[in-house]
Amino acid sequence: MVNINIMRYLDQSFVLILGILYFFKFLFFNQKKKTKKILIIRLWGMGDSINTLPLCDIMHKKKYIVDILTTTEMSSIFSNQKYVHKTYFLNYKNPFSLFFLILKLRKNKYEFILDTEQFMNTSTILGTVISPKNFIGFNHLFRSKFYTKTVVYSEKKHFVENFVKLSPWKVDIPDKLLPLSYKDSVSTKVDKYLSKYIHKKIIGIHLGTAGTATGRRWNPVKFKDLANKISKEIPNSVILFTGLDFEKEIYTKIEPDLNLKHELNLINKLSKDEFFYLFKSINLFISNDTGAMHIAAAQGCKVIGLFGMNNPIKVGPWPLNKNISLYKNPNTNPIINNKYSIYPKNSDSTIDLIEVKEVFKEVKKIFFKK
Secondary structure (H helix, E strand, C coil): CCCHHHHHHHHHHCHHHHHHHHCCHHHCCCCCCCCCEEEEECCCCHHHHHHHHHHHHHHHHCCCEEEEEECHHHHHHHCCCCCCCEEEECCCCCCCHHHHHHHHHHCCCCCEEEECCCCCHHHHHHHHHHCCCEEEEECCCHHHHHCCEEECCCCCCCHHHHHHCCCCCCCCCCCCCCCCCCCHHHHHHHHHHHHHHCCCEEEEEECCCCHHHHHHCCCHHHHHHHHHHHHHHCCCEEEEEECCHHHHHHHHHHHHHCCCCCEEECCCCCCHHHHHHHCCCCCEEEEECCHHHHHHHHCCCCEEEEECCCCHHHHCCCCCCCCEEEECCCCCCCCCECCCCECCCHHHCCHHHCCHHHHHHHHHHHHCCC
16 A cells, blocks of 8 residues: 555655646647547545545536546545546556556547646646646646646535536536445355344444544544443444454454444455445444545445544535534644645544544434434
């Protein structure tokens, strides 16, 4: 997996390349192309990638051939989607492959390139040298000078809303995310895990985040207390834990103090396809602000998202009016600024201001509707 901090550092150094490229940008745009082909650039961020899918679908419905340029870590998000024609991968570990990738993409003669990255110089450089007829991106930073058209990026709008504004045409804001595709064969294994719980209320809990975002993690003790409270007070409930190595490490610490009537631990037991399919059977998913939260929302599962380093107005589980986001920041601690790639210290996070009783109150509303 690409180290995100290293990736950001390298990207910032590419501003020098942009400066040189600026004086020659007129060589790259060919106004004669009208090919009904679109390339959408989304290089990283699982949640961000999921939030670009409505834009991809909109372009497909406009009868355009939609290609994606991303990194291998995001392949599961874009692969096998009916509205994505082809996915191309940028390999940061092999810089020599970049030249051949650019040559291949230039041959496609894109009519439009839509750059969904909010601040990355890498995507701007790639979009320019691929040489589209039209290059559309956000209207801030020096990189905006390379676009043939810019749109306003707002920190007060959700990612979905910002991304669909990149459409060359005025379109409606989507009222839901697009489900992630998976192979039919994955159902056997997952159904076997869930077979004894098909008549129960399955409540998924995702304890962690990636190691670069530990400030987004709710206190594990609070997760433990919440799980015990749900198991005790929500009849016929099953607590299902999901995740990978990060979550396994957290689970190991709280496991001795869990007192659950019904528990299913699927941490490190599912492939990505199996994880996507899992949400067909989950009644509720409670998660930190991480990719798993957006996967659940995309699959149509009810989500309670917990936030402390970012405002759910812009990054919450979409649609916001059908999911629940809990966030407190009474002292206006610094939060992530996605527009300019400003990341506060993990110690600035206010996620632990969220109390167990507040989350449980939302759980009860879902299961005890009048």
